[in-house]
């Protein structure tokens with residue numbers, strides 16, 4: 218009805234104009250006729266004599282323009298990326314095809330041998346209905362807002378796509394090549410080489426049951442192992458082999474491994490494990506950090522609202538605290554506060570983030586969504602700012618899993634409190650996202666300017682677990698050291714600054730690539 222009224226109004230205006238125009242000389246009409254809009258009225262961001270922030274404001278006009286700007290803009294690092302969730306369902310098809318797998322249409326898993334309800338991977342690829350079913354079940358493509366619980370759909374995907382036979386080497390190559398295409402200087406991946414021989418030695422001495430009140434006794438069988446040079450060398454060999462496989466996959470896909478961003482790894486522990494398995498896994502992960510410089514930290518993952526994760530949270534923190542002291546105080550970046558009232562009672566949210574930091578020794582946290590519920594939140598935010606506890610922000614993931622968007626997200630709260638943040642992907646494959654789109658979402662949601670975005674990318678390196686002194690003094694990006702320190706961190710930070718110089722020079726030259 219409203220639309221009809223508008224149309225009638227517009228017609229009346231048009232016919233009124235026509236009457237006036239008809240009574241005037243033709244030359245006047247020609248002189249005043251509105252000029253057709255041309256491209257030069259709406260120049261793209263790469264045209265004209267503009268500063269980078271001005272070009273950025275222009276690029277905000279539309280999603281594809283912002284994508285074009287942000288894909289090539291240096292983004293520092295992705296610090297929160299689960300390698301299995303980063304794998305795209307699309308590429309799993311190649312792996313399943315190469316491994317001669319079959320796809321079971323009733324269970325939505327790949328199987329080695331054909332069965333009553335299975336089709337060959339080639340048939341899956343060639344049959345749109347099957348392919349759509351597959352892609353829906355193994356990614357958030359199949360989740361539609363308000364039609365199902367995004368949390369449940371998301372976590373279900375993991376039980377399906379592990380069956381495609383995609384190797385850890387293929388997954389690592391995939392993630393590195395994708396990030397190289399987006400001008401990302403450094404990655405910290407939650408990733409693992411797979412099974413390897415020395416792991417069995419940990420399982421062989423594992424206690425039947427860990428008593429949280431006697432963690433010394435639980436750790437006793439591992440004391441010799443975690444200092445055994447042969448065991449520590451076994452960890453490094455596993456990583457060497459894994460990385461070599463990844464490099465071979467990159468070469469096979471005509472990508473030069475030298476162009477991949479430097480990568481470090483984070484070992485993960487499932488918070489849904491019973492306490493004994495949790496303990497043993499934590500020993501293994503912290504031993505990997507001890508053994509190999511490429512492993513820089515430990516994390517805990519799986520749904521934070523899971524019943525066991527809630528019921529045993531305090532015990533899990535005690536285990537982490539104990540082992541952290543025993544195993545050379547590794548860096549801890551822990552998922553913390555990935556909770557909302559939809560998925561959790563109030564009680565865990567009152568101190569989840571504080572305990573994750575104070576007891577679990579987290580120097581970074583993932584998500585931090587429930588911060589508003591924390592007791593004495595002002596002192597907690599002060600502490601996070603003063604101690605530099607960075608929050609790994611995962612906007613797309615929070616939208617899909619928790620239904621958190623816009624100012625439901627604590628981005629504005631952390632920003633106003635001066636708590637450092639870095640945009641990350643979490644599970645880019647499952648979410649069908651990438652780091653460019655995480656920046657795009659942040660820029661459009663919070664109307665961020667270029668200079669703030671640039672400093673956010675610097676945070677990702679400043680608060681990374683790269684070794685050594687920073688390029689900047691006291692975390693102030695306006696105070697660059699005149700002589701860059703000889704450290705891993707400063708080298709990557711310099712690479713980011715150089716990448717920004719090159720990016721901005723390219724903008725000024727017309728932004729052509731090649």
Ligand SMILES: [Zn+2]
Nearest residue numbers: 299552583643
């Ligand atoms: Zn995560």
